[in-house]
Amino acid sequence: MSDPVPLTTDNPGQVASVPPPAPGRSRRLTDRGLAVGFISPALLLLLAMSVFPLLWALYLSFTDYSATRGGPANFIGFGNYTAILTSAQVHQRALTTLIYVIGAVGLQTVLGFGIAYLISRRTHGRGVLTTLFLVPMMLSPVVVGLFWRFMLDAQFGVINSMLGSLGLGQVEWLTRQRTALISLVVVDTWQWTPFIMLIALAGLTAVPKYLYEAASIDRASEWFRFRTITLPLVWPLLLIAVMFRAIEAFRLFDLVYILTNGGPGVSTETLSFHVYKVAFLGFNTGTASAYGILMVLVVIVLTQLYLRYLNKLKED
Amino acid sequence: MAVSVDEAVSTGPARDHSPPARRLGGRGRSGLEVALLIVLAVVMLFPVLWMIETSIKENRDVYAIPAKFFDFRVTLEHYRDVFVAPDGGRSALSVSFLNSAVVAGVSTVLATVLGVPAAWAYSRFAVKAKKDQLFFILSTRFMPPVVVVIPIFLMYRQVGLIDSKLGLILIYAAFNVPFTIWMMKGFVDEVPAEYEDAAMLDGYTRLQAFWKFTLPLLVPGIAATAVFALIFSWNEFVFAIFLTSSDDVRTAPPAIAGLIGGTTTDWGLVAAASVVFALPVLVFAYLVRKHLIAGVTLGAVRR
Numbered sequence: 001m002s003d004p005v006p007l008t009t010d011n012p013g014q015v016a017s018v019p020p021p022a023p024g025r026s027r028r029l030t031d032r033g034l035a036v037g038f039i040s041p042a043l044l045l046l047l048a049m050s051v052f053p054l055l056w057a058l059y060l061s062f063t064d065y066s067a068t069r070g071g072p073a074n075f076i077g078f079g080n081y082t083a084i085l086t087s088a089q090v091h092q093r094a095l096t097t098l099i100y101v102i103g104a105v106g107l108q109t110v111l112g113f114g115i116a117y118l119i120s121r122r123t124h125g126r127g128v129l130t131t132l133f134l135v136p137m138m139l140s141p142v143v144v145g146l147f148w149r150f151m152l153d154a155q156f157g158v159i160n161s162m163l164g165s166l167g168l169g170q171v172e173w174l175t176r177q178r179t180a181l182i183s184l185v186v187v188d189t190w191q192w193t194p195f196i197m198l199i200a201l202a203g204l205t206a207v208p209k210y211l212y213e214a215a216s217i218d219r220a221s222e223w224f225r226f227r228t229i230t231l232p233l234v235w236p237l238l239l240i241a242v243m244f245r246a247i248e249a250f251r252l253f254d255l256v257y258i259l260t261n262g263g264p265g266v267s268t269e270t271l272s273f274h275v276y277k278v279a280f281l282g283f284n285t286g287t288a289s290a291y292g293i294l295m296v297l298v299v300i301v302l303t304q305l306y307l308r309y310l311n312k313l314k315e316d
Numbered sequence: 317m318a319v320s321v322d323e324a325v326s327t328g329p330a331r332d333h334s335p336p337a338r339r340l341g342g343r344g345r346s347g348l349e350v351a352l353l354i355v356l357a358v359v360m361l362f363p364v365l366w367m368i369e370t371s372i373k374e375n376r377d378v379y380a381i382p383a384k385f386f387d388f389r390v391t392l393e394h395y396r397d398v399f400v401a402p403d404g405g406r407s408a409l410s411v412s413f414l415n416s417a418v419v420a421g422v423s424t425v426l427a428t429v430l431g432v433p434a435a436w437a438y439s440r441f442a443v444k445a446k447k448d449q450l451f452f453i454l455s456t457r458f459m460p461p462v463v464v465v466i467p468i469f470l471m472y473r474q475v476g477l478i479d480s481k482l483g484l485i486l487i488y489a490a491f492n493v494p495f496t497i498w499m500m501k502g503f504v505d506e507v508p509a510e511y512e513d514a515a516m517l518d519g520y521t522r523l524q525a526f527w528k529f530t531l532p533l534l535v536p537g538i539a540a541t542a543v544f545a546l547i548f549s550w551n552e553f554v555f556a557i558f559l560t561s562s563d564d565v566r567t568a569p570p571a572i573a574g575l576i577g578g579t580t581t582d583w584g585l586v587a588a589a590s591v592v593f594a595l596p597v598l599v600f601a602y603l604v605r606k607h608l609i610a611g612v613t614l615g616a617v618r619r
Contacts, residue, residue: 038437042430049490050456053467138601140551142569143590161383251460254553272462279466292463303458
């Protein structure tokens with residue numbers, strides 16, 4: 001590892017031999033130099049690859065620039081923003097995204113917590129079970145999306161095949177408007193339930209045993225124990241997981257791209273997917289930038305809430 | 317808030333269950349719970365098993381209606397197709413796997429080299445507005461990739477980084493640096509600063525103290541962090557699909573996704589490619605299972 005900071009030139013001998021006040025001062029100076037030298041390369045990379053692009057997008061959002069047409073970017077004020085905020089298309093995508101986020105994150109939370117609770121009550125095989133349950137989470141969204149697309153195929157998909165052998169009808173999972181959105185929620189739930197489970201399990205195993213013992217001496221019912229001991233203690237951590245998932249779900253793009261490509265019609269187009277269409281298929285770079293900046297604002301608000309809460313939790 | 321990750325993930329024996337907890341009807345209920353867990357585990361694992369099964373099925377069994385669960389002919393030709401092109405040369409997929417390894421590897425090294433010293437500095441020194449800086453750093457990781465990719469695309473077009481491995485490496489490094497800093501700060505916090513103070517009393521400079529005493533203690537943490545960064549870069553899709561197009565640069569996720577473009581899709585090949593792609597991730601994830609919570613929450617939640 002090559003550190004970009006050759007700021008410290010004093011050698012050990014010097015530090016040891018000089019009289020007391022001097023090393024203290026020079027050390028503080030080098031500490032400062034070290035801190036700056038160690039932190040700034042990382043920050044510079046972030047400035048170049050995250051902040052600068054966003055500022056550029058912010059600039060473009062006030063213009064009618066198009067990446068393909070080229071030509072100069074004309075300043076059009078808040079035109080793009082008003083166009084987006086009043087667009088019925090955008091409202092529809094926002095609704096789709098909202099349904100998806102609430103549906104998927106809600107299901108994941110219930111299922112994930114349920115599985116974690118069941119696992120936490122086991123004495124044997126906990127590690128093996130946990131490891132097995134975690135597999136979907138580690139897969140790439142590409143693999144997950146492709147594979148579910150195959151399994152949900154109306155003709156030779158294994159899901160319909162199983163439904164058929166149970167005597168149930170075939171479902172056109174990905175080609176009907178309503179079922180397509182449901183499929184998206186199901187696949188996301190399949191992949192991310194382990195995430196909630198993992199964090200809930202950490203919370204559940206951290207609940208001190210003596211609390212339960214005290215409760216059982218008092219002959220408290222199982223439900224009472226769950227409601228008054230388990231849930232309040234696990235809830236803060238669970239909320240962290242839920243918020244994290246909500247932010248991730250809000251930005252969802254890859255799964256939509258692979259699984260349904262937004263269709264049928266526009267029924268599974270999330271906001272991210274719509275931005276992509278405006279930017280890369282419609283070539284309205286200015287409009288897409290404004291759209292993106294609005295999404296970034298939402299993400300910033302959500303992230304701030306998340307980080308504030310995280311911070312509060314850490315300080316307790 | 318104390319959260320034990322080891323407890324949740326380690327394969328070691330779990331804590332003893334206190335006898336009073338399973339007094340009334342404990343047996344029956346316990347059995348029901350086990351059954352429920354098994355059913356849930358089967359549901360969660362079925363898609364993965366089905367993927368593996370499809371990858372070793374002969375083509376006509378892949379498309380069989382109704383689906384064949386057990387009585388199918390085993391073949392390894394899909395796996396051969398992943399690596400070998402029809403003309404006997406190297407397949408485009410195998411090139412993309414190589415590209416993925418290069419891009420993920422180099423970007424991880426870059427993120428580690430930039431992130432670890434920064435994490436140490438944040439942990440040890442009184443930096444101005446430290447908390448705000450750290451929050452800002454993590455916020456950049458939450459930006460929607462589709463939004464970031466628009467200006468990045470224009471930027472890369474200007475400087476000629478479109479469709480180059482270097483372009484992907486830089487953007488992946490940038491999205492792994494926040495994670496590396498947050499994750500590593502946790503590990504550095506666990507190493508007492510007194511070690512460095514003691515070394516400095518012995519005459520070492522601060523930098524030497526970091527290099528000779530703290531860094532060796534951080535190696536397991538650095539390894540775990542790097543493995544997560546490697547997984548994130550390896551799995552990444554959005555930047556890859558928008559910033560690269562040619563076969564010699566494309567990484568595996570867009571290459572695998574590209575297999576379903578035409579009128580017919582060779583699902584056996586898709587399955588085999590997916591298995592080859594996912595296997596290293598699962599192995600690596602297993603190796604860092606102790607740090608999984610910190611890893612998947614980008615270093616925000618830890619013990």
